[in-house]
Amino acid sequence: MDFTNTIGVSAAGMEAQAQRLRVAAENLANKETTGSTPDADPYRRKTITFKEALDRTTGVAGVKVKEIGQDHSQFETRYDPSNPAADAKGYVKMPNVNSMVEIMDTHEAQHSYDANLNTMQITRSMMTRTINLMK
Template structure:
C-alpha cells in the first residue's frame, strides 16, 4: 500500500473519532439540561453515524462522519413539582443521556483514535527512514 494512502486513511479515522468525542462531550455536558418551560422537551442525546467514503484522488476508501442525529425514544421523567419545567402533574422530563453509555462510547472513540494515531506515527517513521536511506 502506498504510504500516502495509509496516512490519509488514518487521518480520516482520527477526524471521524474526534467528531464522535465532541458529540459525547456535548451529551455529557447536557445530561442535566431540562426544558425551559412546563412540559418542554429536554436535551436529546446526539449520535454519530459513520460511512465508508471513496477518496477519488487516491482511490482509497476511508471512514467519514455520515451524519449527527438524535437518539429516539422517550424521555425519563421524575417527580419534582417545584421545578420550572414540571408539567401540570409535577413531572419533569429529563434528557435521554445515560452517563455509562457515554463513557463507554468515549473510551471506544479514544481507542480508535489512538489506533489511527499509531498507524499514522508508524507510517511517518517508515517515510522518514526511507528518506534517510535515500540520502
C-alpha cells in the same frame, strides 16, 4: 508504496473519532438540561453514524461522518415540583442521556483515535527509514 494514502486514511479516522468525542461530550454536558416549560421537551441525545468515503483522486477508502442524528428513545421523568418544566403532577421530563453509554463511547473513540495515531506514527517512521536508506 504510497505512504500518503496511509496517512490520509489515518487522518480521516482521527477526525471521525474526534467528532464522535464531541458528540459524546455534548450529550454529557446536557444530561440535566430540561425544557423551560412543562410542555417543552428536554435535551435529546445526539447520535453519530459513519460511512465509508472513497477519495476519487487516490482511490483510497476512508471514513467520514454520515450523520449526526437524534436518539428518539423515551424521556425519563423525575419528581421535581420546583422545576419550571414540571407538569401538574410535579414531574419533569429528563434528557434521554445515559452517562455510562456516553463514557463508554468516549473510551471507544479514544482507543480508535489512538490506533489511527499509532498507524500514522509508524508510517512516518517507515518513510524516514526509507529516506535514510536512499541517502
